[in-house]
Amino acid sequence: SYDLTQPPSVSVFPGHTATITCSGDKLGDRYACWYQQKPGQSPVLVIYQGNKRPSGIPERFSGSSSGSTATLTISGTQTMDEADYHCQAWDSGNAVFGGGTKLTVL
Amino acid sequence: QVQLQESGPGLVKPSETLSLTCSVSGYSLTSGYYWGWIRQPPGKGLEWIGSIYHYGTTYYNPSLKSRVTISVDTSKNQFSLNLYSATAADTAVYYCARDLAVAGPRYFDLWGRGTLVTVSS
Numbered sequence: 228s229y230d231l232t233q234p235p236s237v238s239v240f241p242g243h244t245a246t247i248t249c250s251g252d253k254l255g256d257r258y259a260c261w262y263q264q265k266p267g268q269s270p271v272l273v274i275y276q277g278n279k280r281p282s283g284i285p286e287r288f289s290g291s292s293s294g295s296t297a298t299l300t301i302s303g304t305q306t307m308d309e310a311d312y313h314c315q316a317w318d319s320g321n322a323v324f325g326g327g328t329k330l331t332v333l
Numbered sequence: 334q335v336q337l338q339e340s341g342p343g344l345v346k347p348s349e350t351l352s353l354t355c356s357v358s359g360y361s362l363t364s365g366y367y368w369g370w371i372r373q374p375p376g377k378g379l380e381w382i383g384s385i386y387h388y389g390t391t392y393y394n395p396s397l398k399s400r401v402t403i404s405v406d407t408s409k410n411q412f413s414l415n416l417y418s419a420t421a422a423d424t425a426v427y428y429c430a431r432d433l434a435v436a437g438p439r440y441f442d443l444w445g446r447g448t449l450v451t452v453s454s
Contacts, residue, residue, distance in 0.1 A: 228395070260440040262379075269428060269447055270379065275440040313379050317438050320392055322369070322381035 229318035231259075231325035238331045245301040247328045249314030252295060257316040259297035261290060264311045264327075273312075274299060306332045335359040337429050337445035345423075345452050351416040355429030355445060356409075362387050363407045367432035369441060370403060370414045372425040380425075384432045385412055419452045426450075 231251040239245040249259060258277040262270035272281050274290035277297070287302045297316075301308055309332040314325040341353035355368070362368065369384035383393035385403045393401050397416070405412040416423060426449050430441040 258438045260438075262441070269444040270441070271444070272440060272442050275442070276437040281442060315379075315381075315440070321394060322371075322384070322432075322439075322441075324371075324379040324381065327378040 229316075229321070229323050231314055231316060231323055233312075233314060233325040233328045235326070236329045236331065238333055239301075239304045240333050241306060242303055245304045245308070245330055245332075247299040247301075247312050247314075247330065249297045249299075249325050250295055251297075251316060251323075251325075254297050254316060255292040255294050257318070259290070259292060260315045261288075261297075261299045262313045262315065263308075264313065265309075270313060301330075304330075304332055308332060335431065335443055337431065337443060339427060339429050339445045339448040341427075341448060341450070343449060343451060345419050345450060346454050347420055347452055348418055351414070351419045351423060351450055351452070353414045353427055353429075353448065353450070354411050355413070356411050358410070361407075362405060362410050362412065367392075367434060367439060368405070368412045369430050369432040371428045371430055371441065371444075372423075373428070373447075374422075374425040382414065382416075382427075421452050424450065424452050 261274040264270040278290040313327045367384045370382040400417045402415040426447040428447045429445045431443040433442045
């Protein structure tokens, strides 16, 4: 089965850049998505098809990928960005999610 | 504005069938798109259960395929999940979501609020 690996936690100071990685076989060719999930809420799509932002998502959120790693970058992180972030990709028609990363804004 | 709302029992007995429905408003299921179910056990990550195309073609997580059926009722603008032979491991918040395919790989762009289903006697 196809697996996506994320770090369990990432910490960042307000105003600094947060980087969350997601690793999987040839993930760079699979155009990963990223979802933000705050406690008690449903996930919200923040990046799709690797590097595209849905309408309403702030420009500080960006996505990139290379080789086996997809990266979500939050520039100028705000306290409101504290949340769990989940990566997701497709493998042979099946959606696969990473384990999620808890972003703490210190 | 497209909205999705899950409904169904919050408590299911072990070995019984977990059944949920997702009601879609603001968009007709006959117009297209895929529609999916995703779940999240307490304190854990997201797990895709499966998706259905509006014509009725289904795609299931291989790890759940033997126990899952997803169906669509276009007359009610709803799609449903049946998970058979439920166990405590199926306790989770269940989300329905729009599974969008536009010029590239699909993604889940709209989600329901989720509903907690507990499997316990």
